[in-house]
Structures are given as C-alpha cells and as structure tokens.
Amino acid sequence: MIENMAKNLGRLKHDFSRFYKGNSHIQEVIPLSKTDTFPLDEKHLEMLHSFAKKNPIYYNSYQQDVGKIPCIVYEGDINEYWLNSISHSTSYQPFYPTWILTAYIIALIAKNLDYKEVLDIGSGDGRIAYCAKILDLETYSIEIDETLVDLQKLISFSTKIDFNPNCADAVEFDYSGLKLQHPIFFIGGLPQMGGDILAGSIIEKINKIPYLKKNTGMAFTGTYSKKYFSGNMSANVSKGGWKSVFDKNDLKVIKTVTLPTVWTFDQHVDTPYIFTKFN
Numbered sequence: 001m002i003e004n005m006a007k008n009l010g011r012l013k014h015d016f017s018r019f020y021k022g023n024s025h026i027q028e029v030i031p032l033s034k035t036d037t038f039p040l041d042e043k044h045l046e047m048l049h050s051f052a053k054k055n056p057i058y059y060n061s062y063q064q065d066v067g068k069i070p071c072i073v074y075e076g077d078i079n080e081y082w083l084n085s086i087s088h089s090t091s092y093q094p095f096y097p098t099w100i101l102t103a104y105i106i107a108l109i110a111k112n113l114d115y116k117e118v119l120d121i122g123s124g125d126g127r128i129a130y131c132a133k134i135l136d137l138e139t140y141s142i143e144i145d146e147t148l149v150d151l152q153k154l155i156s157f158s159t160k161i162d163f164n165p166n167c168a169d170a171v172e173f174d175y176s177g178l179k180l181q182h183p184i185f186f187i188g189g190l191p192q193m194g195g196d197i198l199a200g201s202i203i204e205k206i207n208k209i210p211y212l213k214k215n216t217g218m219a220f221t222g223t224y225s226k227k228y229f230s231g232n233m234s235a236n237v238s239k240g241g242w243k244s245v246f247d248k249n250d251l252k253v254i255k256t257v258t259l260p261t262v263w264t265f266d267q268h269v270d271t272p273y274i275f276t277k278f279n
C-alpha cells in the first residue's frame with residue numbers, strides 16, 4: 001500500500017509540474033479526499049491540509065484536478081526562512097521543505113517498521129515530526145533556526161498537534177537525556193551539502209550508547225542528480241550519495257522510496273529517502 005502510494009505521488013507531481021503555470025516560489029498538491037490511489041486515513045488527510053492551511057509559508061490555495069484526482073494546490077514562499085536558515089555558523093543545510101504528503105509517507109514507513117520515536121533532525125517547519133505525531137509516534141523536532149522554530153510553535157498551537165519543537169544545534173544536542181528506546185533519526189540534509197556532518201555527529205553519539213545502537217534506525221535524504229556525482233563521488237550514486245557513510249558506519253539499507261520535494265519540483269527524478277539500520 002505504501003509503495004503504491006509513493007509511486008502514485010510521484011506520478012501526481014509529474015502531472016502537476018507539467019501543467020502548473022503559476023509563478024509562486026514553492027508549490028505542492030495534496031489530494032482532496034481519500035481515493036484508491038491515495039488510500040489515506042481520512043482524518044490524517046484532513047490534518048495534512050490543516051498543516052498547509054495553518055502554515056504562513058503558503059499564501060494561496062485552490063482546488064484543481066491533477067490527472068483526474070481532485071487536489072488542493074498550495075502556493076508559498078520560503079525566501080525569508082531560507083535566508084535566516086543560512087545565517088548560523090553551524091547550519092549544515094539551508095531550509096528547503098519536503099512535500100507534506102512525502103513527509104506523511106516517510107513517517108508512515110517509520111511506523112510500519114515499528115519505530116516508536118521519530119527525531120526530525122534539521123526539521124525546517126516541522127512537517128516530518130508533525131506527520132509522525134498524527135501517526136501517534138513520539139516526536140522530537142530539532143531545528144537550529146529560531147524563526148523556523150517559532151513557525152513550528154505557531155503551527156503546533158494552531159493545529160493542536162504538539163510535535164515537540166526544539167531550537168537547538170543538532171550536532172550539540174544531548175540525545176542520551178531523552179531515554180530513547182526504539183528511535184529513528186531523519187537526517188534533513190543532502191550528503192554533499194552538509195547532511196553528512198549532521199549524520200556523522202549523530203552516529204558518533206549513538207555509538208556511545210550501546211543499548212540504543214541496535215534499536216536505532218537512520219533515514220537519509222539523498223539525491224540522484226548527476227551534478228553531485230562527478231569524480232570520486234560517482235561511487236556513491238547508488239545510495240543517493242550516502243554510500244561511503246553507510247560503508248564507514250556499517251549501515252544496512254532496509255528500504256528506499258523516491259518521493260517529491262520542493263527542490264525536485266522541476267526535475268524528472270525525485271528525492272530518495274533511504275531507511276537504514278546498524279548491522
């Protein structure tokens with residue numbers, strides 16, 4: 001069911017990006033109601049729309065059929081947040097969001113893999129943590145930029161979904177204090193742009209908590225874009241740019257799904273989310 005929904009979302013984005021003629025900075029679609037192609041829980045779907053409606057980065061929305069599926073198109077602008085997000089000396093990735101339905105699908109995969117706690121590392125406006133929370137997982141949303149954390153708190157307040165926003169440098173954060181049991185860390189950055197530093201620091205900390213390591217999952221945001229794989233990086237292409245990190249840390253891939261994100265809107269190939277665990 002999840003794999004089909006992921007494929008269908010890829011098709012929906014492809015159809016939408018071909019006919020979209022607007023000029024907003026960012027845009028995405030969410031189906032209006034449950035269908036065979038998107039068999040989501042109705043209540044969850046409503047909560048995904050609520051996230052977009054209560055989120056001030058979206059300034060416009062309208063109904064539109066996309067490939068015969070009635071959807072709501074959300075148009076937004078993240079420029080101001082993007083600029084703030086790069087102003088920190090230890091920021092390893094600027095703010096670019098994944099699609100809201102993508103965030104839901106990857107959170108659903110985490111739930112189906114039986115993880116109990118989701119740590120959204122470099123959480124932006126908190127959409128992955130939000131989706132995990134509506135799926136009844138325990139959540140920690142870690143974001144370095146305080147304007148983004150204020151945005152998360154606003155969304156948390158107005159949707160009444162407390163996904164636990166924390167303003168902190170994920171590299172410095174003390175994860176041992178959380179008493180995690182069966183966590184999955186979502187790393188919100190591409191390896192070539194600083195995501196490797198975020199991931200490396202967390203792996204180093206997990207290595208120091210032996211009981212935790214065997215129960216921990218790590219989900220990585222990758223890319224298949226050829227521009228990142230010149231010279232000695234070409235060996236990494238098979239694992240979305242993460243192969244050397246996986247080899248070095250003995251991480252085994254358990255699942256990969258490819259899904260739309262804001263940064264792949266104009267691209268033919270979407271973003272791989274790679275779920276791993278320690279061997």
Ligand SMILES: C[S@@+](CC[C@H](N)C(=O)[O-])C[C@H]1O[C@@H](n2cnc3c(N)ncnc32)[C@H](O)[C@@H]1O
Pocket residue numbers: 085086090091092093094095096097098120121122123124125126127128142143144145148168169170171188189
């Ligand atoms: C590409 S965005 C991903 C946002 C979100 N995870 C999503 O998928 O929609 C990366 C985010 O990581 C944050 N970030 C960068 N370095 C960080 C750090 N050291 N600690 C915590 N957050 C960081 C940025 O401010 C930005 O919001």
